[in-house]
Amino acid sequence: MTTDxxxxxxxxxxxxxxxxxxxxxxxxxxxxxxxxxxxxxxxxNAGEIVGLIGPNGAGKTTFFNCLTGLYVxxxxxxxxxxxxxxxxxxxxxxxxxxxxxxxxxxxANMTVLENVLVGRHTRTKEGxxxxxxxxxxxxxxxxxxxxxxxxxxxxxxxDHKSEHLARNLPYGEQRKLEIARALAxxxxxxxxxxxxxxxxxxxxxxxxxxxxxxxxxxxxVLVIEHDMRFIFNLxxxxxxxxxxxKLVEGxxxxxxxxxxxxxxxxxxxxxxxxxxxxxxEVEAAEAHAEAAEAHAETAExxAEAAEAxxxxxxxxxxxxxxxxxxxxxxxxxxxxx
Numbered sequence: 001m002t003t004d005x006x007x008x009x010x011x012x013x014x015x016x017x018x019x020x021x022x023x024x025x026x027x028x029x030x031x032x033x034x035x036x037x038x039x040x041x042x043x044x045n046a047g048e049i050v051g052l053i054g055p056n057g058a059g060k061t062t063f064f065n066c067l068t069g070l071y072v073x074x075x076x077x078x079x080x081x082x083x084x085x086x087x088x089x090x091x092x093x094x095x096x097x098x099x100x101x102x103x104x105x106x107x108a109n110m111t112v113l114e115n116v117l118v119g120r121h122t123r124t125k126e127g128x129x130x131x132x133x134x135x136x137x138x139x140x141x142x143x144x145x146x147x148x149x150x151x152x153x154x155x156x157x158x159d160h161k162s163e164h165l166a167r168n169l170p171y172g173e174q175r176k177l178e179i180a181r182a183l184a185x186x187x188x189x190x191x192x193x194x195x196x197x198x199x200x201x202x203x204x205x206x207x208x209x210x211x212x213x214x215x216x217x218x219x220x221v222l223v224i225e226h227d228m229r230f231i232f233n234l235x236x237x238x239x240x241x242x243x244x245x246k247l248v249e250g251x252x253x254x255x256x257x258x259x260x261x262x263x264x265x266x267x268x269x270x271x272x273x274x275x276x277x278x279x280x281e282v283e284a285a286e287a288h289a290e291a292a293e294a295h296a297e298t299a300e301x302x303a304e305a306a307e308a309x310x311x312x313x314x315x316x317x318x319x320x321x322x323x324x325x326x327x328x329x330x331x332x333x334x335x336x337x
Contacts, residue, residue, distance in 0.1 A: 019046045021189045022097075022219045024245055029059075029244075036062045039076070049211065049221045051235035053228070053255075055264055060224045061102060064191055067222075068092050068099050081191065094122040098187035100178045102194045102224075108167035112158055112177055113141050115166050116149040119184030131231075152180045156210060162312070172203040173287035190214060192223040193331045208234055226327060232256065240264070297336040298324065 022044040029037040037059045045199055046052045052060050065071040067078055069085065069092035078085045079325040085092050098119075107115055154178040161169065166177060175195060182190060192211070196204045204227065211234060225231045231238060232252040237250040242264045248255060255261055 010171075021045075021046050022065060022067070022222065023082075024076070025035075027063065027073045027078065028075035029062055029066055029071055030074040034242055037066065037073075037241075040241070040244075040246050041247070042239055042249075042317040044220050044222050046188070046220050047215065047218060048237070049215050049223065049235045051231040051238040052222060052224045052241065053226070053231055053238060053298075054241035054247075057243070058241040060241055061193060062244075062333065063241065064099065064193055064224065068097060068191065090122070093185050093187075094275055096188040097191065098182035098185045099187075100175075100182055100195060100206060101190035102197060104174050104178055106166040106174060106178060106181075108165070110166055112153065112166055112169065113149055113162040115145070115177055116152055116181050116184050117145055119181035120145045120149065122185050149180075149184060152183050155213070155297050156180045172206070174202075174209070175199070175298075176254055179214075183214070187219060189220045192221065192225075194224055194226065196225060198225050204230055217290065 020043055022042070024040065024042045027037055027040045027042075028035065035217045040059075041061060042050070042063075052063070062071065067085075069087055069089040072087040077131060080092075080095050083095070085095060085097070093193070106220055110118070149164065150159055153162055156179060158169075158173060158176055158180065161173070166174065169177060179190075179192070195211070196207050199207065207223075208230060211221055211223070223231070223234070232255075235252070237249060238252060238255045240247045240258075240261050242260075247260055247264065248258045251285065313332055
């Protein structure tokens with residue numbers, strides 16, 4: 001593990017230990033007449049790592065999307081540090097929640113450093129005219145952003161590759177870069193969607209140590225993962241979703257000893273479990289909604305990338321080209337909802 005412990009003391013977005021950071025109450029997400037997430041309650045406290053597990057199609061990523069503003073819940077509410085979150089993803093990021101994605105979404109034609117600088121856009125006050133005029137305030141802000149970006153790259157062990165193109169990084173390092181970019185927004189809560197997918201045991205162990213280091217900075221973590229050894233070694237609490245409903249929540253021993261959890265993972269029916277036809281309909285509706293959401297949001301990442309690239313003094317044409325090309329380091333692996 002190459003984590004630089006000098007970054008671990010306290011993150012700018014850190015919260016006092018024990019304070020409730022995330023409070024999701026009765027979150028329900030329907031697609032037409034189909035219910036993908038039903039009445040889910042979940043809290044995450046500062047200094048805590050909470051896991052979210054469940055079989056394929058359980059609604060985990062849909063629930064994540066409700067927490068981060070990609071979806072507006074049909075019912076229920078999501079609060080961050082006591083405040084109801086706005087229904088826009090960029091506003092949720094500005095509030096203090098950052099996330100990574102199951103399928104890596106980096107700007108492939110940008111350098112490693114530029115990718116992290118993109119994550120700084122919600123924390124910089126310099127605007128368009130400041131970038132055009134390039135006065136003392138702009139140069140001071142630019143230096144501060146670059147210094148912080150390099151600090152985060154040292155933290156994840158990528159500072160020596162700061163000028164490499166993101167697309168040229170190995171898969172495991174692309175995962176690290178995505179985490180560094182998320183940390184650049186100075187979050188109080190970090191959401192990780194399958195951070196070890198496709199990794200070998202050594203890379204998984206390195207990711208585990210990295211998540212512990214992030215927690216030690218004072219940042220709360222909520223993580224989706226299918227690797228049960230990873231999740232039970234990592235998390236203080238684990239919640240289990242099955243067909244969109246929270247089945248059980250507790251420490252590792254409680255969850256592992258619950259017969260309903262075992263039955264759900266083995267594909268055995270339990271009381272009140274929905275039928276296979278209903279499950280297939282929900283998964284199809286989620287996939288359709290995700291495709292529509294991705295198409296609708298194409299313009300927003302382009303604008304954010306262009307603004308961040310101006311701050312990083314990169315060429316505008318290169319930025320636009322980079323924003324049009326995202327990296328999916330695990331081709332053929334479909335999103336788990």
